[in-house]
Amino acid sequence: MNLSYFFTNFAELEVGQHLYWQIGNISIHGQVFLTSWILLGALLVFISLGTKKMENDPKGLQNLLEFLWDYIRDLARTQIGEKVYRDWMPFIGTLFLFVFVSNWGGALIPWRLIKLPSGELGAPTADINTTIALALLVSLSYFYAGLSNKGWRYFEYYVHPTPIMLPFKILEDFTKPLSLSFRLFGNILADELVVSVLVFLVPLVLPIPVMFLGLFTSAIQALIFATLAAYYIGEAVEEHH
Amino acid sequence: MFVSHLFATEGGLFDINATLPLMAIQVVVLTYLLNSLFFKPVGKVVEKREEFVRGNITEAKKKLAEVEKLEADLQNQLLEARSEAAQIVNEAEKDSEKLYKEAIELANSEANTSKENARLEIENQTSSAREQLSQQADALSELIVNRLIHQT
Known part of the structure; x- marks a missing residue:
């Protein structure tokens, strides 16, 4: 039996x-960009639509x-600190919104009804390219944040509190993007797989709680990604005394 | 086989290709779009409102402090007025008492003088009456004596 064929199909x-x-x-990967x-x-x-007509007394959207x-x-603000959070708020917010919209969009919209010649539509965050792109952007951001805020003194962080930490x-600079990208990728892909497998095996009732759990996981993953990104930036701009 | 499929150059779960940089560029573009469409305008409105609310609160606090000061002032004034009033009442009471005493004294002394006067008058009249009586007695005795003498 062809194991590869079994798993992939x-x-x-x-x-x-x-x-x-x-x-x-x-x-x-066209399907990632399409979704x-x-x-x-x-x-x-x-x-x-929501920002078209902004009023002092907010209504609706x-x-x-x-x-x-x-x-x-x-x-x-809680992760980066009062001083520079304004500069990074759009980036953190974009990460949160992008991951959240991708995760929930992948989980809520019945993409499978649209047939593609190859592959299938799904959450963009279930593709390793997307998550690595996001994680590398986070890495670049915290380096940039640290260097632009503290100059060369940023590298004091590496020997703080002792040079043994160097x-x-x-190593952390490599594990940070690795863990960020693989956590998001793994969670979303696993969620999609579990739902698909359950739908295939028991196409009644049973997948529904798992779908809800998937929505929960998706929201949590977006929050975790944004929070960790903000934390890394906050760590880079933090002043040691 | 499974693992080799995962890392296959064409296809596989870990197929990393130009999707990665393009997606990164897309996210950066999205950051700028969201910044100008969402974060800036909403932030402006929210922060303006926060500023407005904060200003109102400080103003209200200032006014409250002013009101409290005025209230304390009024309280002070009230206390002062009360003590003043009490003093005035006190003084008036003392004054009236003094006047009363004076009036009584005056009346007493007046009564005493008039009593004295009356007494003197009475004494005068008594003495004059006595004199008169003794004169009349003298005249009568003379008359009696005269008659007795003439009869004999």
């Missing part, structure tokens, strides 16, 4: 199959957006 799942788009001599464009387009439309803004500000701190 189990429950009619197309794990690790992609819709390839060829641009010049580079190839990209991300649909979801981000919806997000931008939603936000444009504006209320929701202000709540969201306040939530993101609190997240950024190898561990250097």
Whole structure:
């Protein structure tokens, strides 16, 4: 029995199959961009509608957006600190919104009804490229935050509180993006797989609580990703005394 | 086989290709879009309102402090007025008492003088009456004596 075939086509799942788009001599995963464009387009439309007519007494959508803004500000402020959180709030908020919209969009919209020639539509965050891209952006951000705020003194962080920490701190720079990307990727992919497998095996009632659990996990993952990103930036700009 | 499939150049779960940098660029573009569409405008409105509320609160606190000061002032004034009033009442009472005493004294002395006067008058009249009586007695005795003499 072909084990690879079994895994990749189990429950009619197309794990690790992609819709390839060829641009010049580079190839990209089309299904990731398709879903991300649909979801981000919806997000931008939603936000444009909510901020079209801003009033001092918030109504309807504006209320929701202000709540969201306040939530993101609190997240950024508690992790990054009062001094520089304003500079990083849009980035942290974008990470949160992107991951949240991708996760929930992947879980809530019945993408499987749309047939693609190869692969299938799903949460953009279930693709390793997306999560690595996000995690690398976070890495670049905290380096930039540290260097722009403290200059070369940023590297004092590596020998703080003792030089013994140096190898561990250097190792951390690699484990941070690794853990960020794989946690998000693993959780979302696993959630999609569990739901698909359960739908295939028991197409009644049973998948529903798992779907709800999936929604919960998706929201939590978005929060974790944004919080950790903010924490890393906060750690980089923190002043040691 | 499974693992080799996962890392296959074409396809597989861990197929990393140009999707990665393009997605990163997309997220950066999204950050700028969301910043100008969402974070800036909403932040402006929310912070303006927070400023407004904070200003109102400080103003209200200032006014409250003013009111409390005025109230204390009034309380002080009230106390002062009360003590003043009590003093005035006291003084008036003393004054009236003094006046009363004076009036009584005056009346007493007046009564005494008039009593004295009356007494003197009475004495005068008594002495004059006595004199008169003795004169009349003298005249009568003379008359009697005269008659007795003439009869004999």
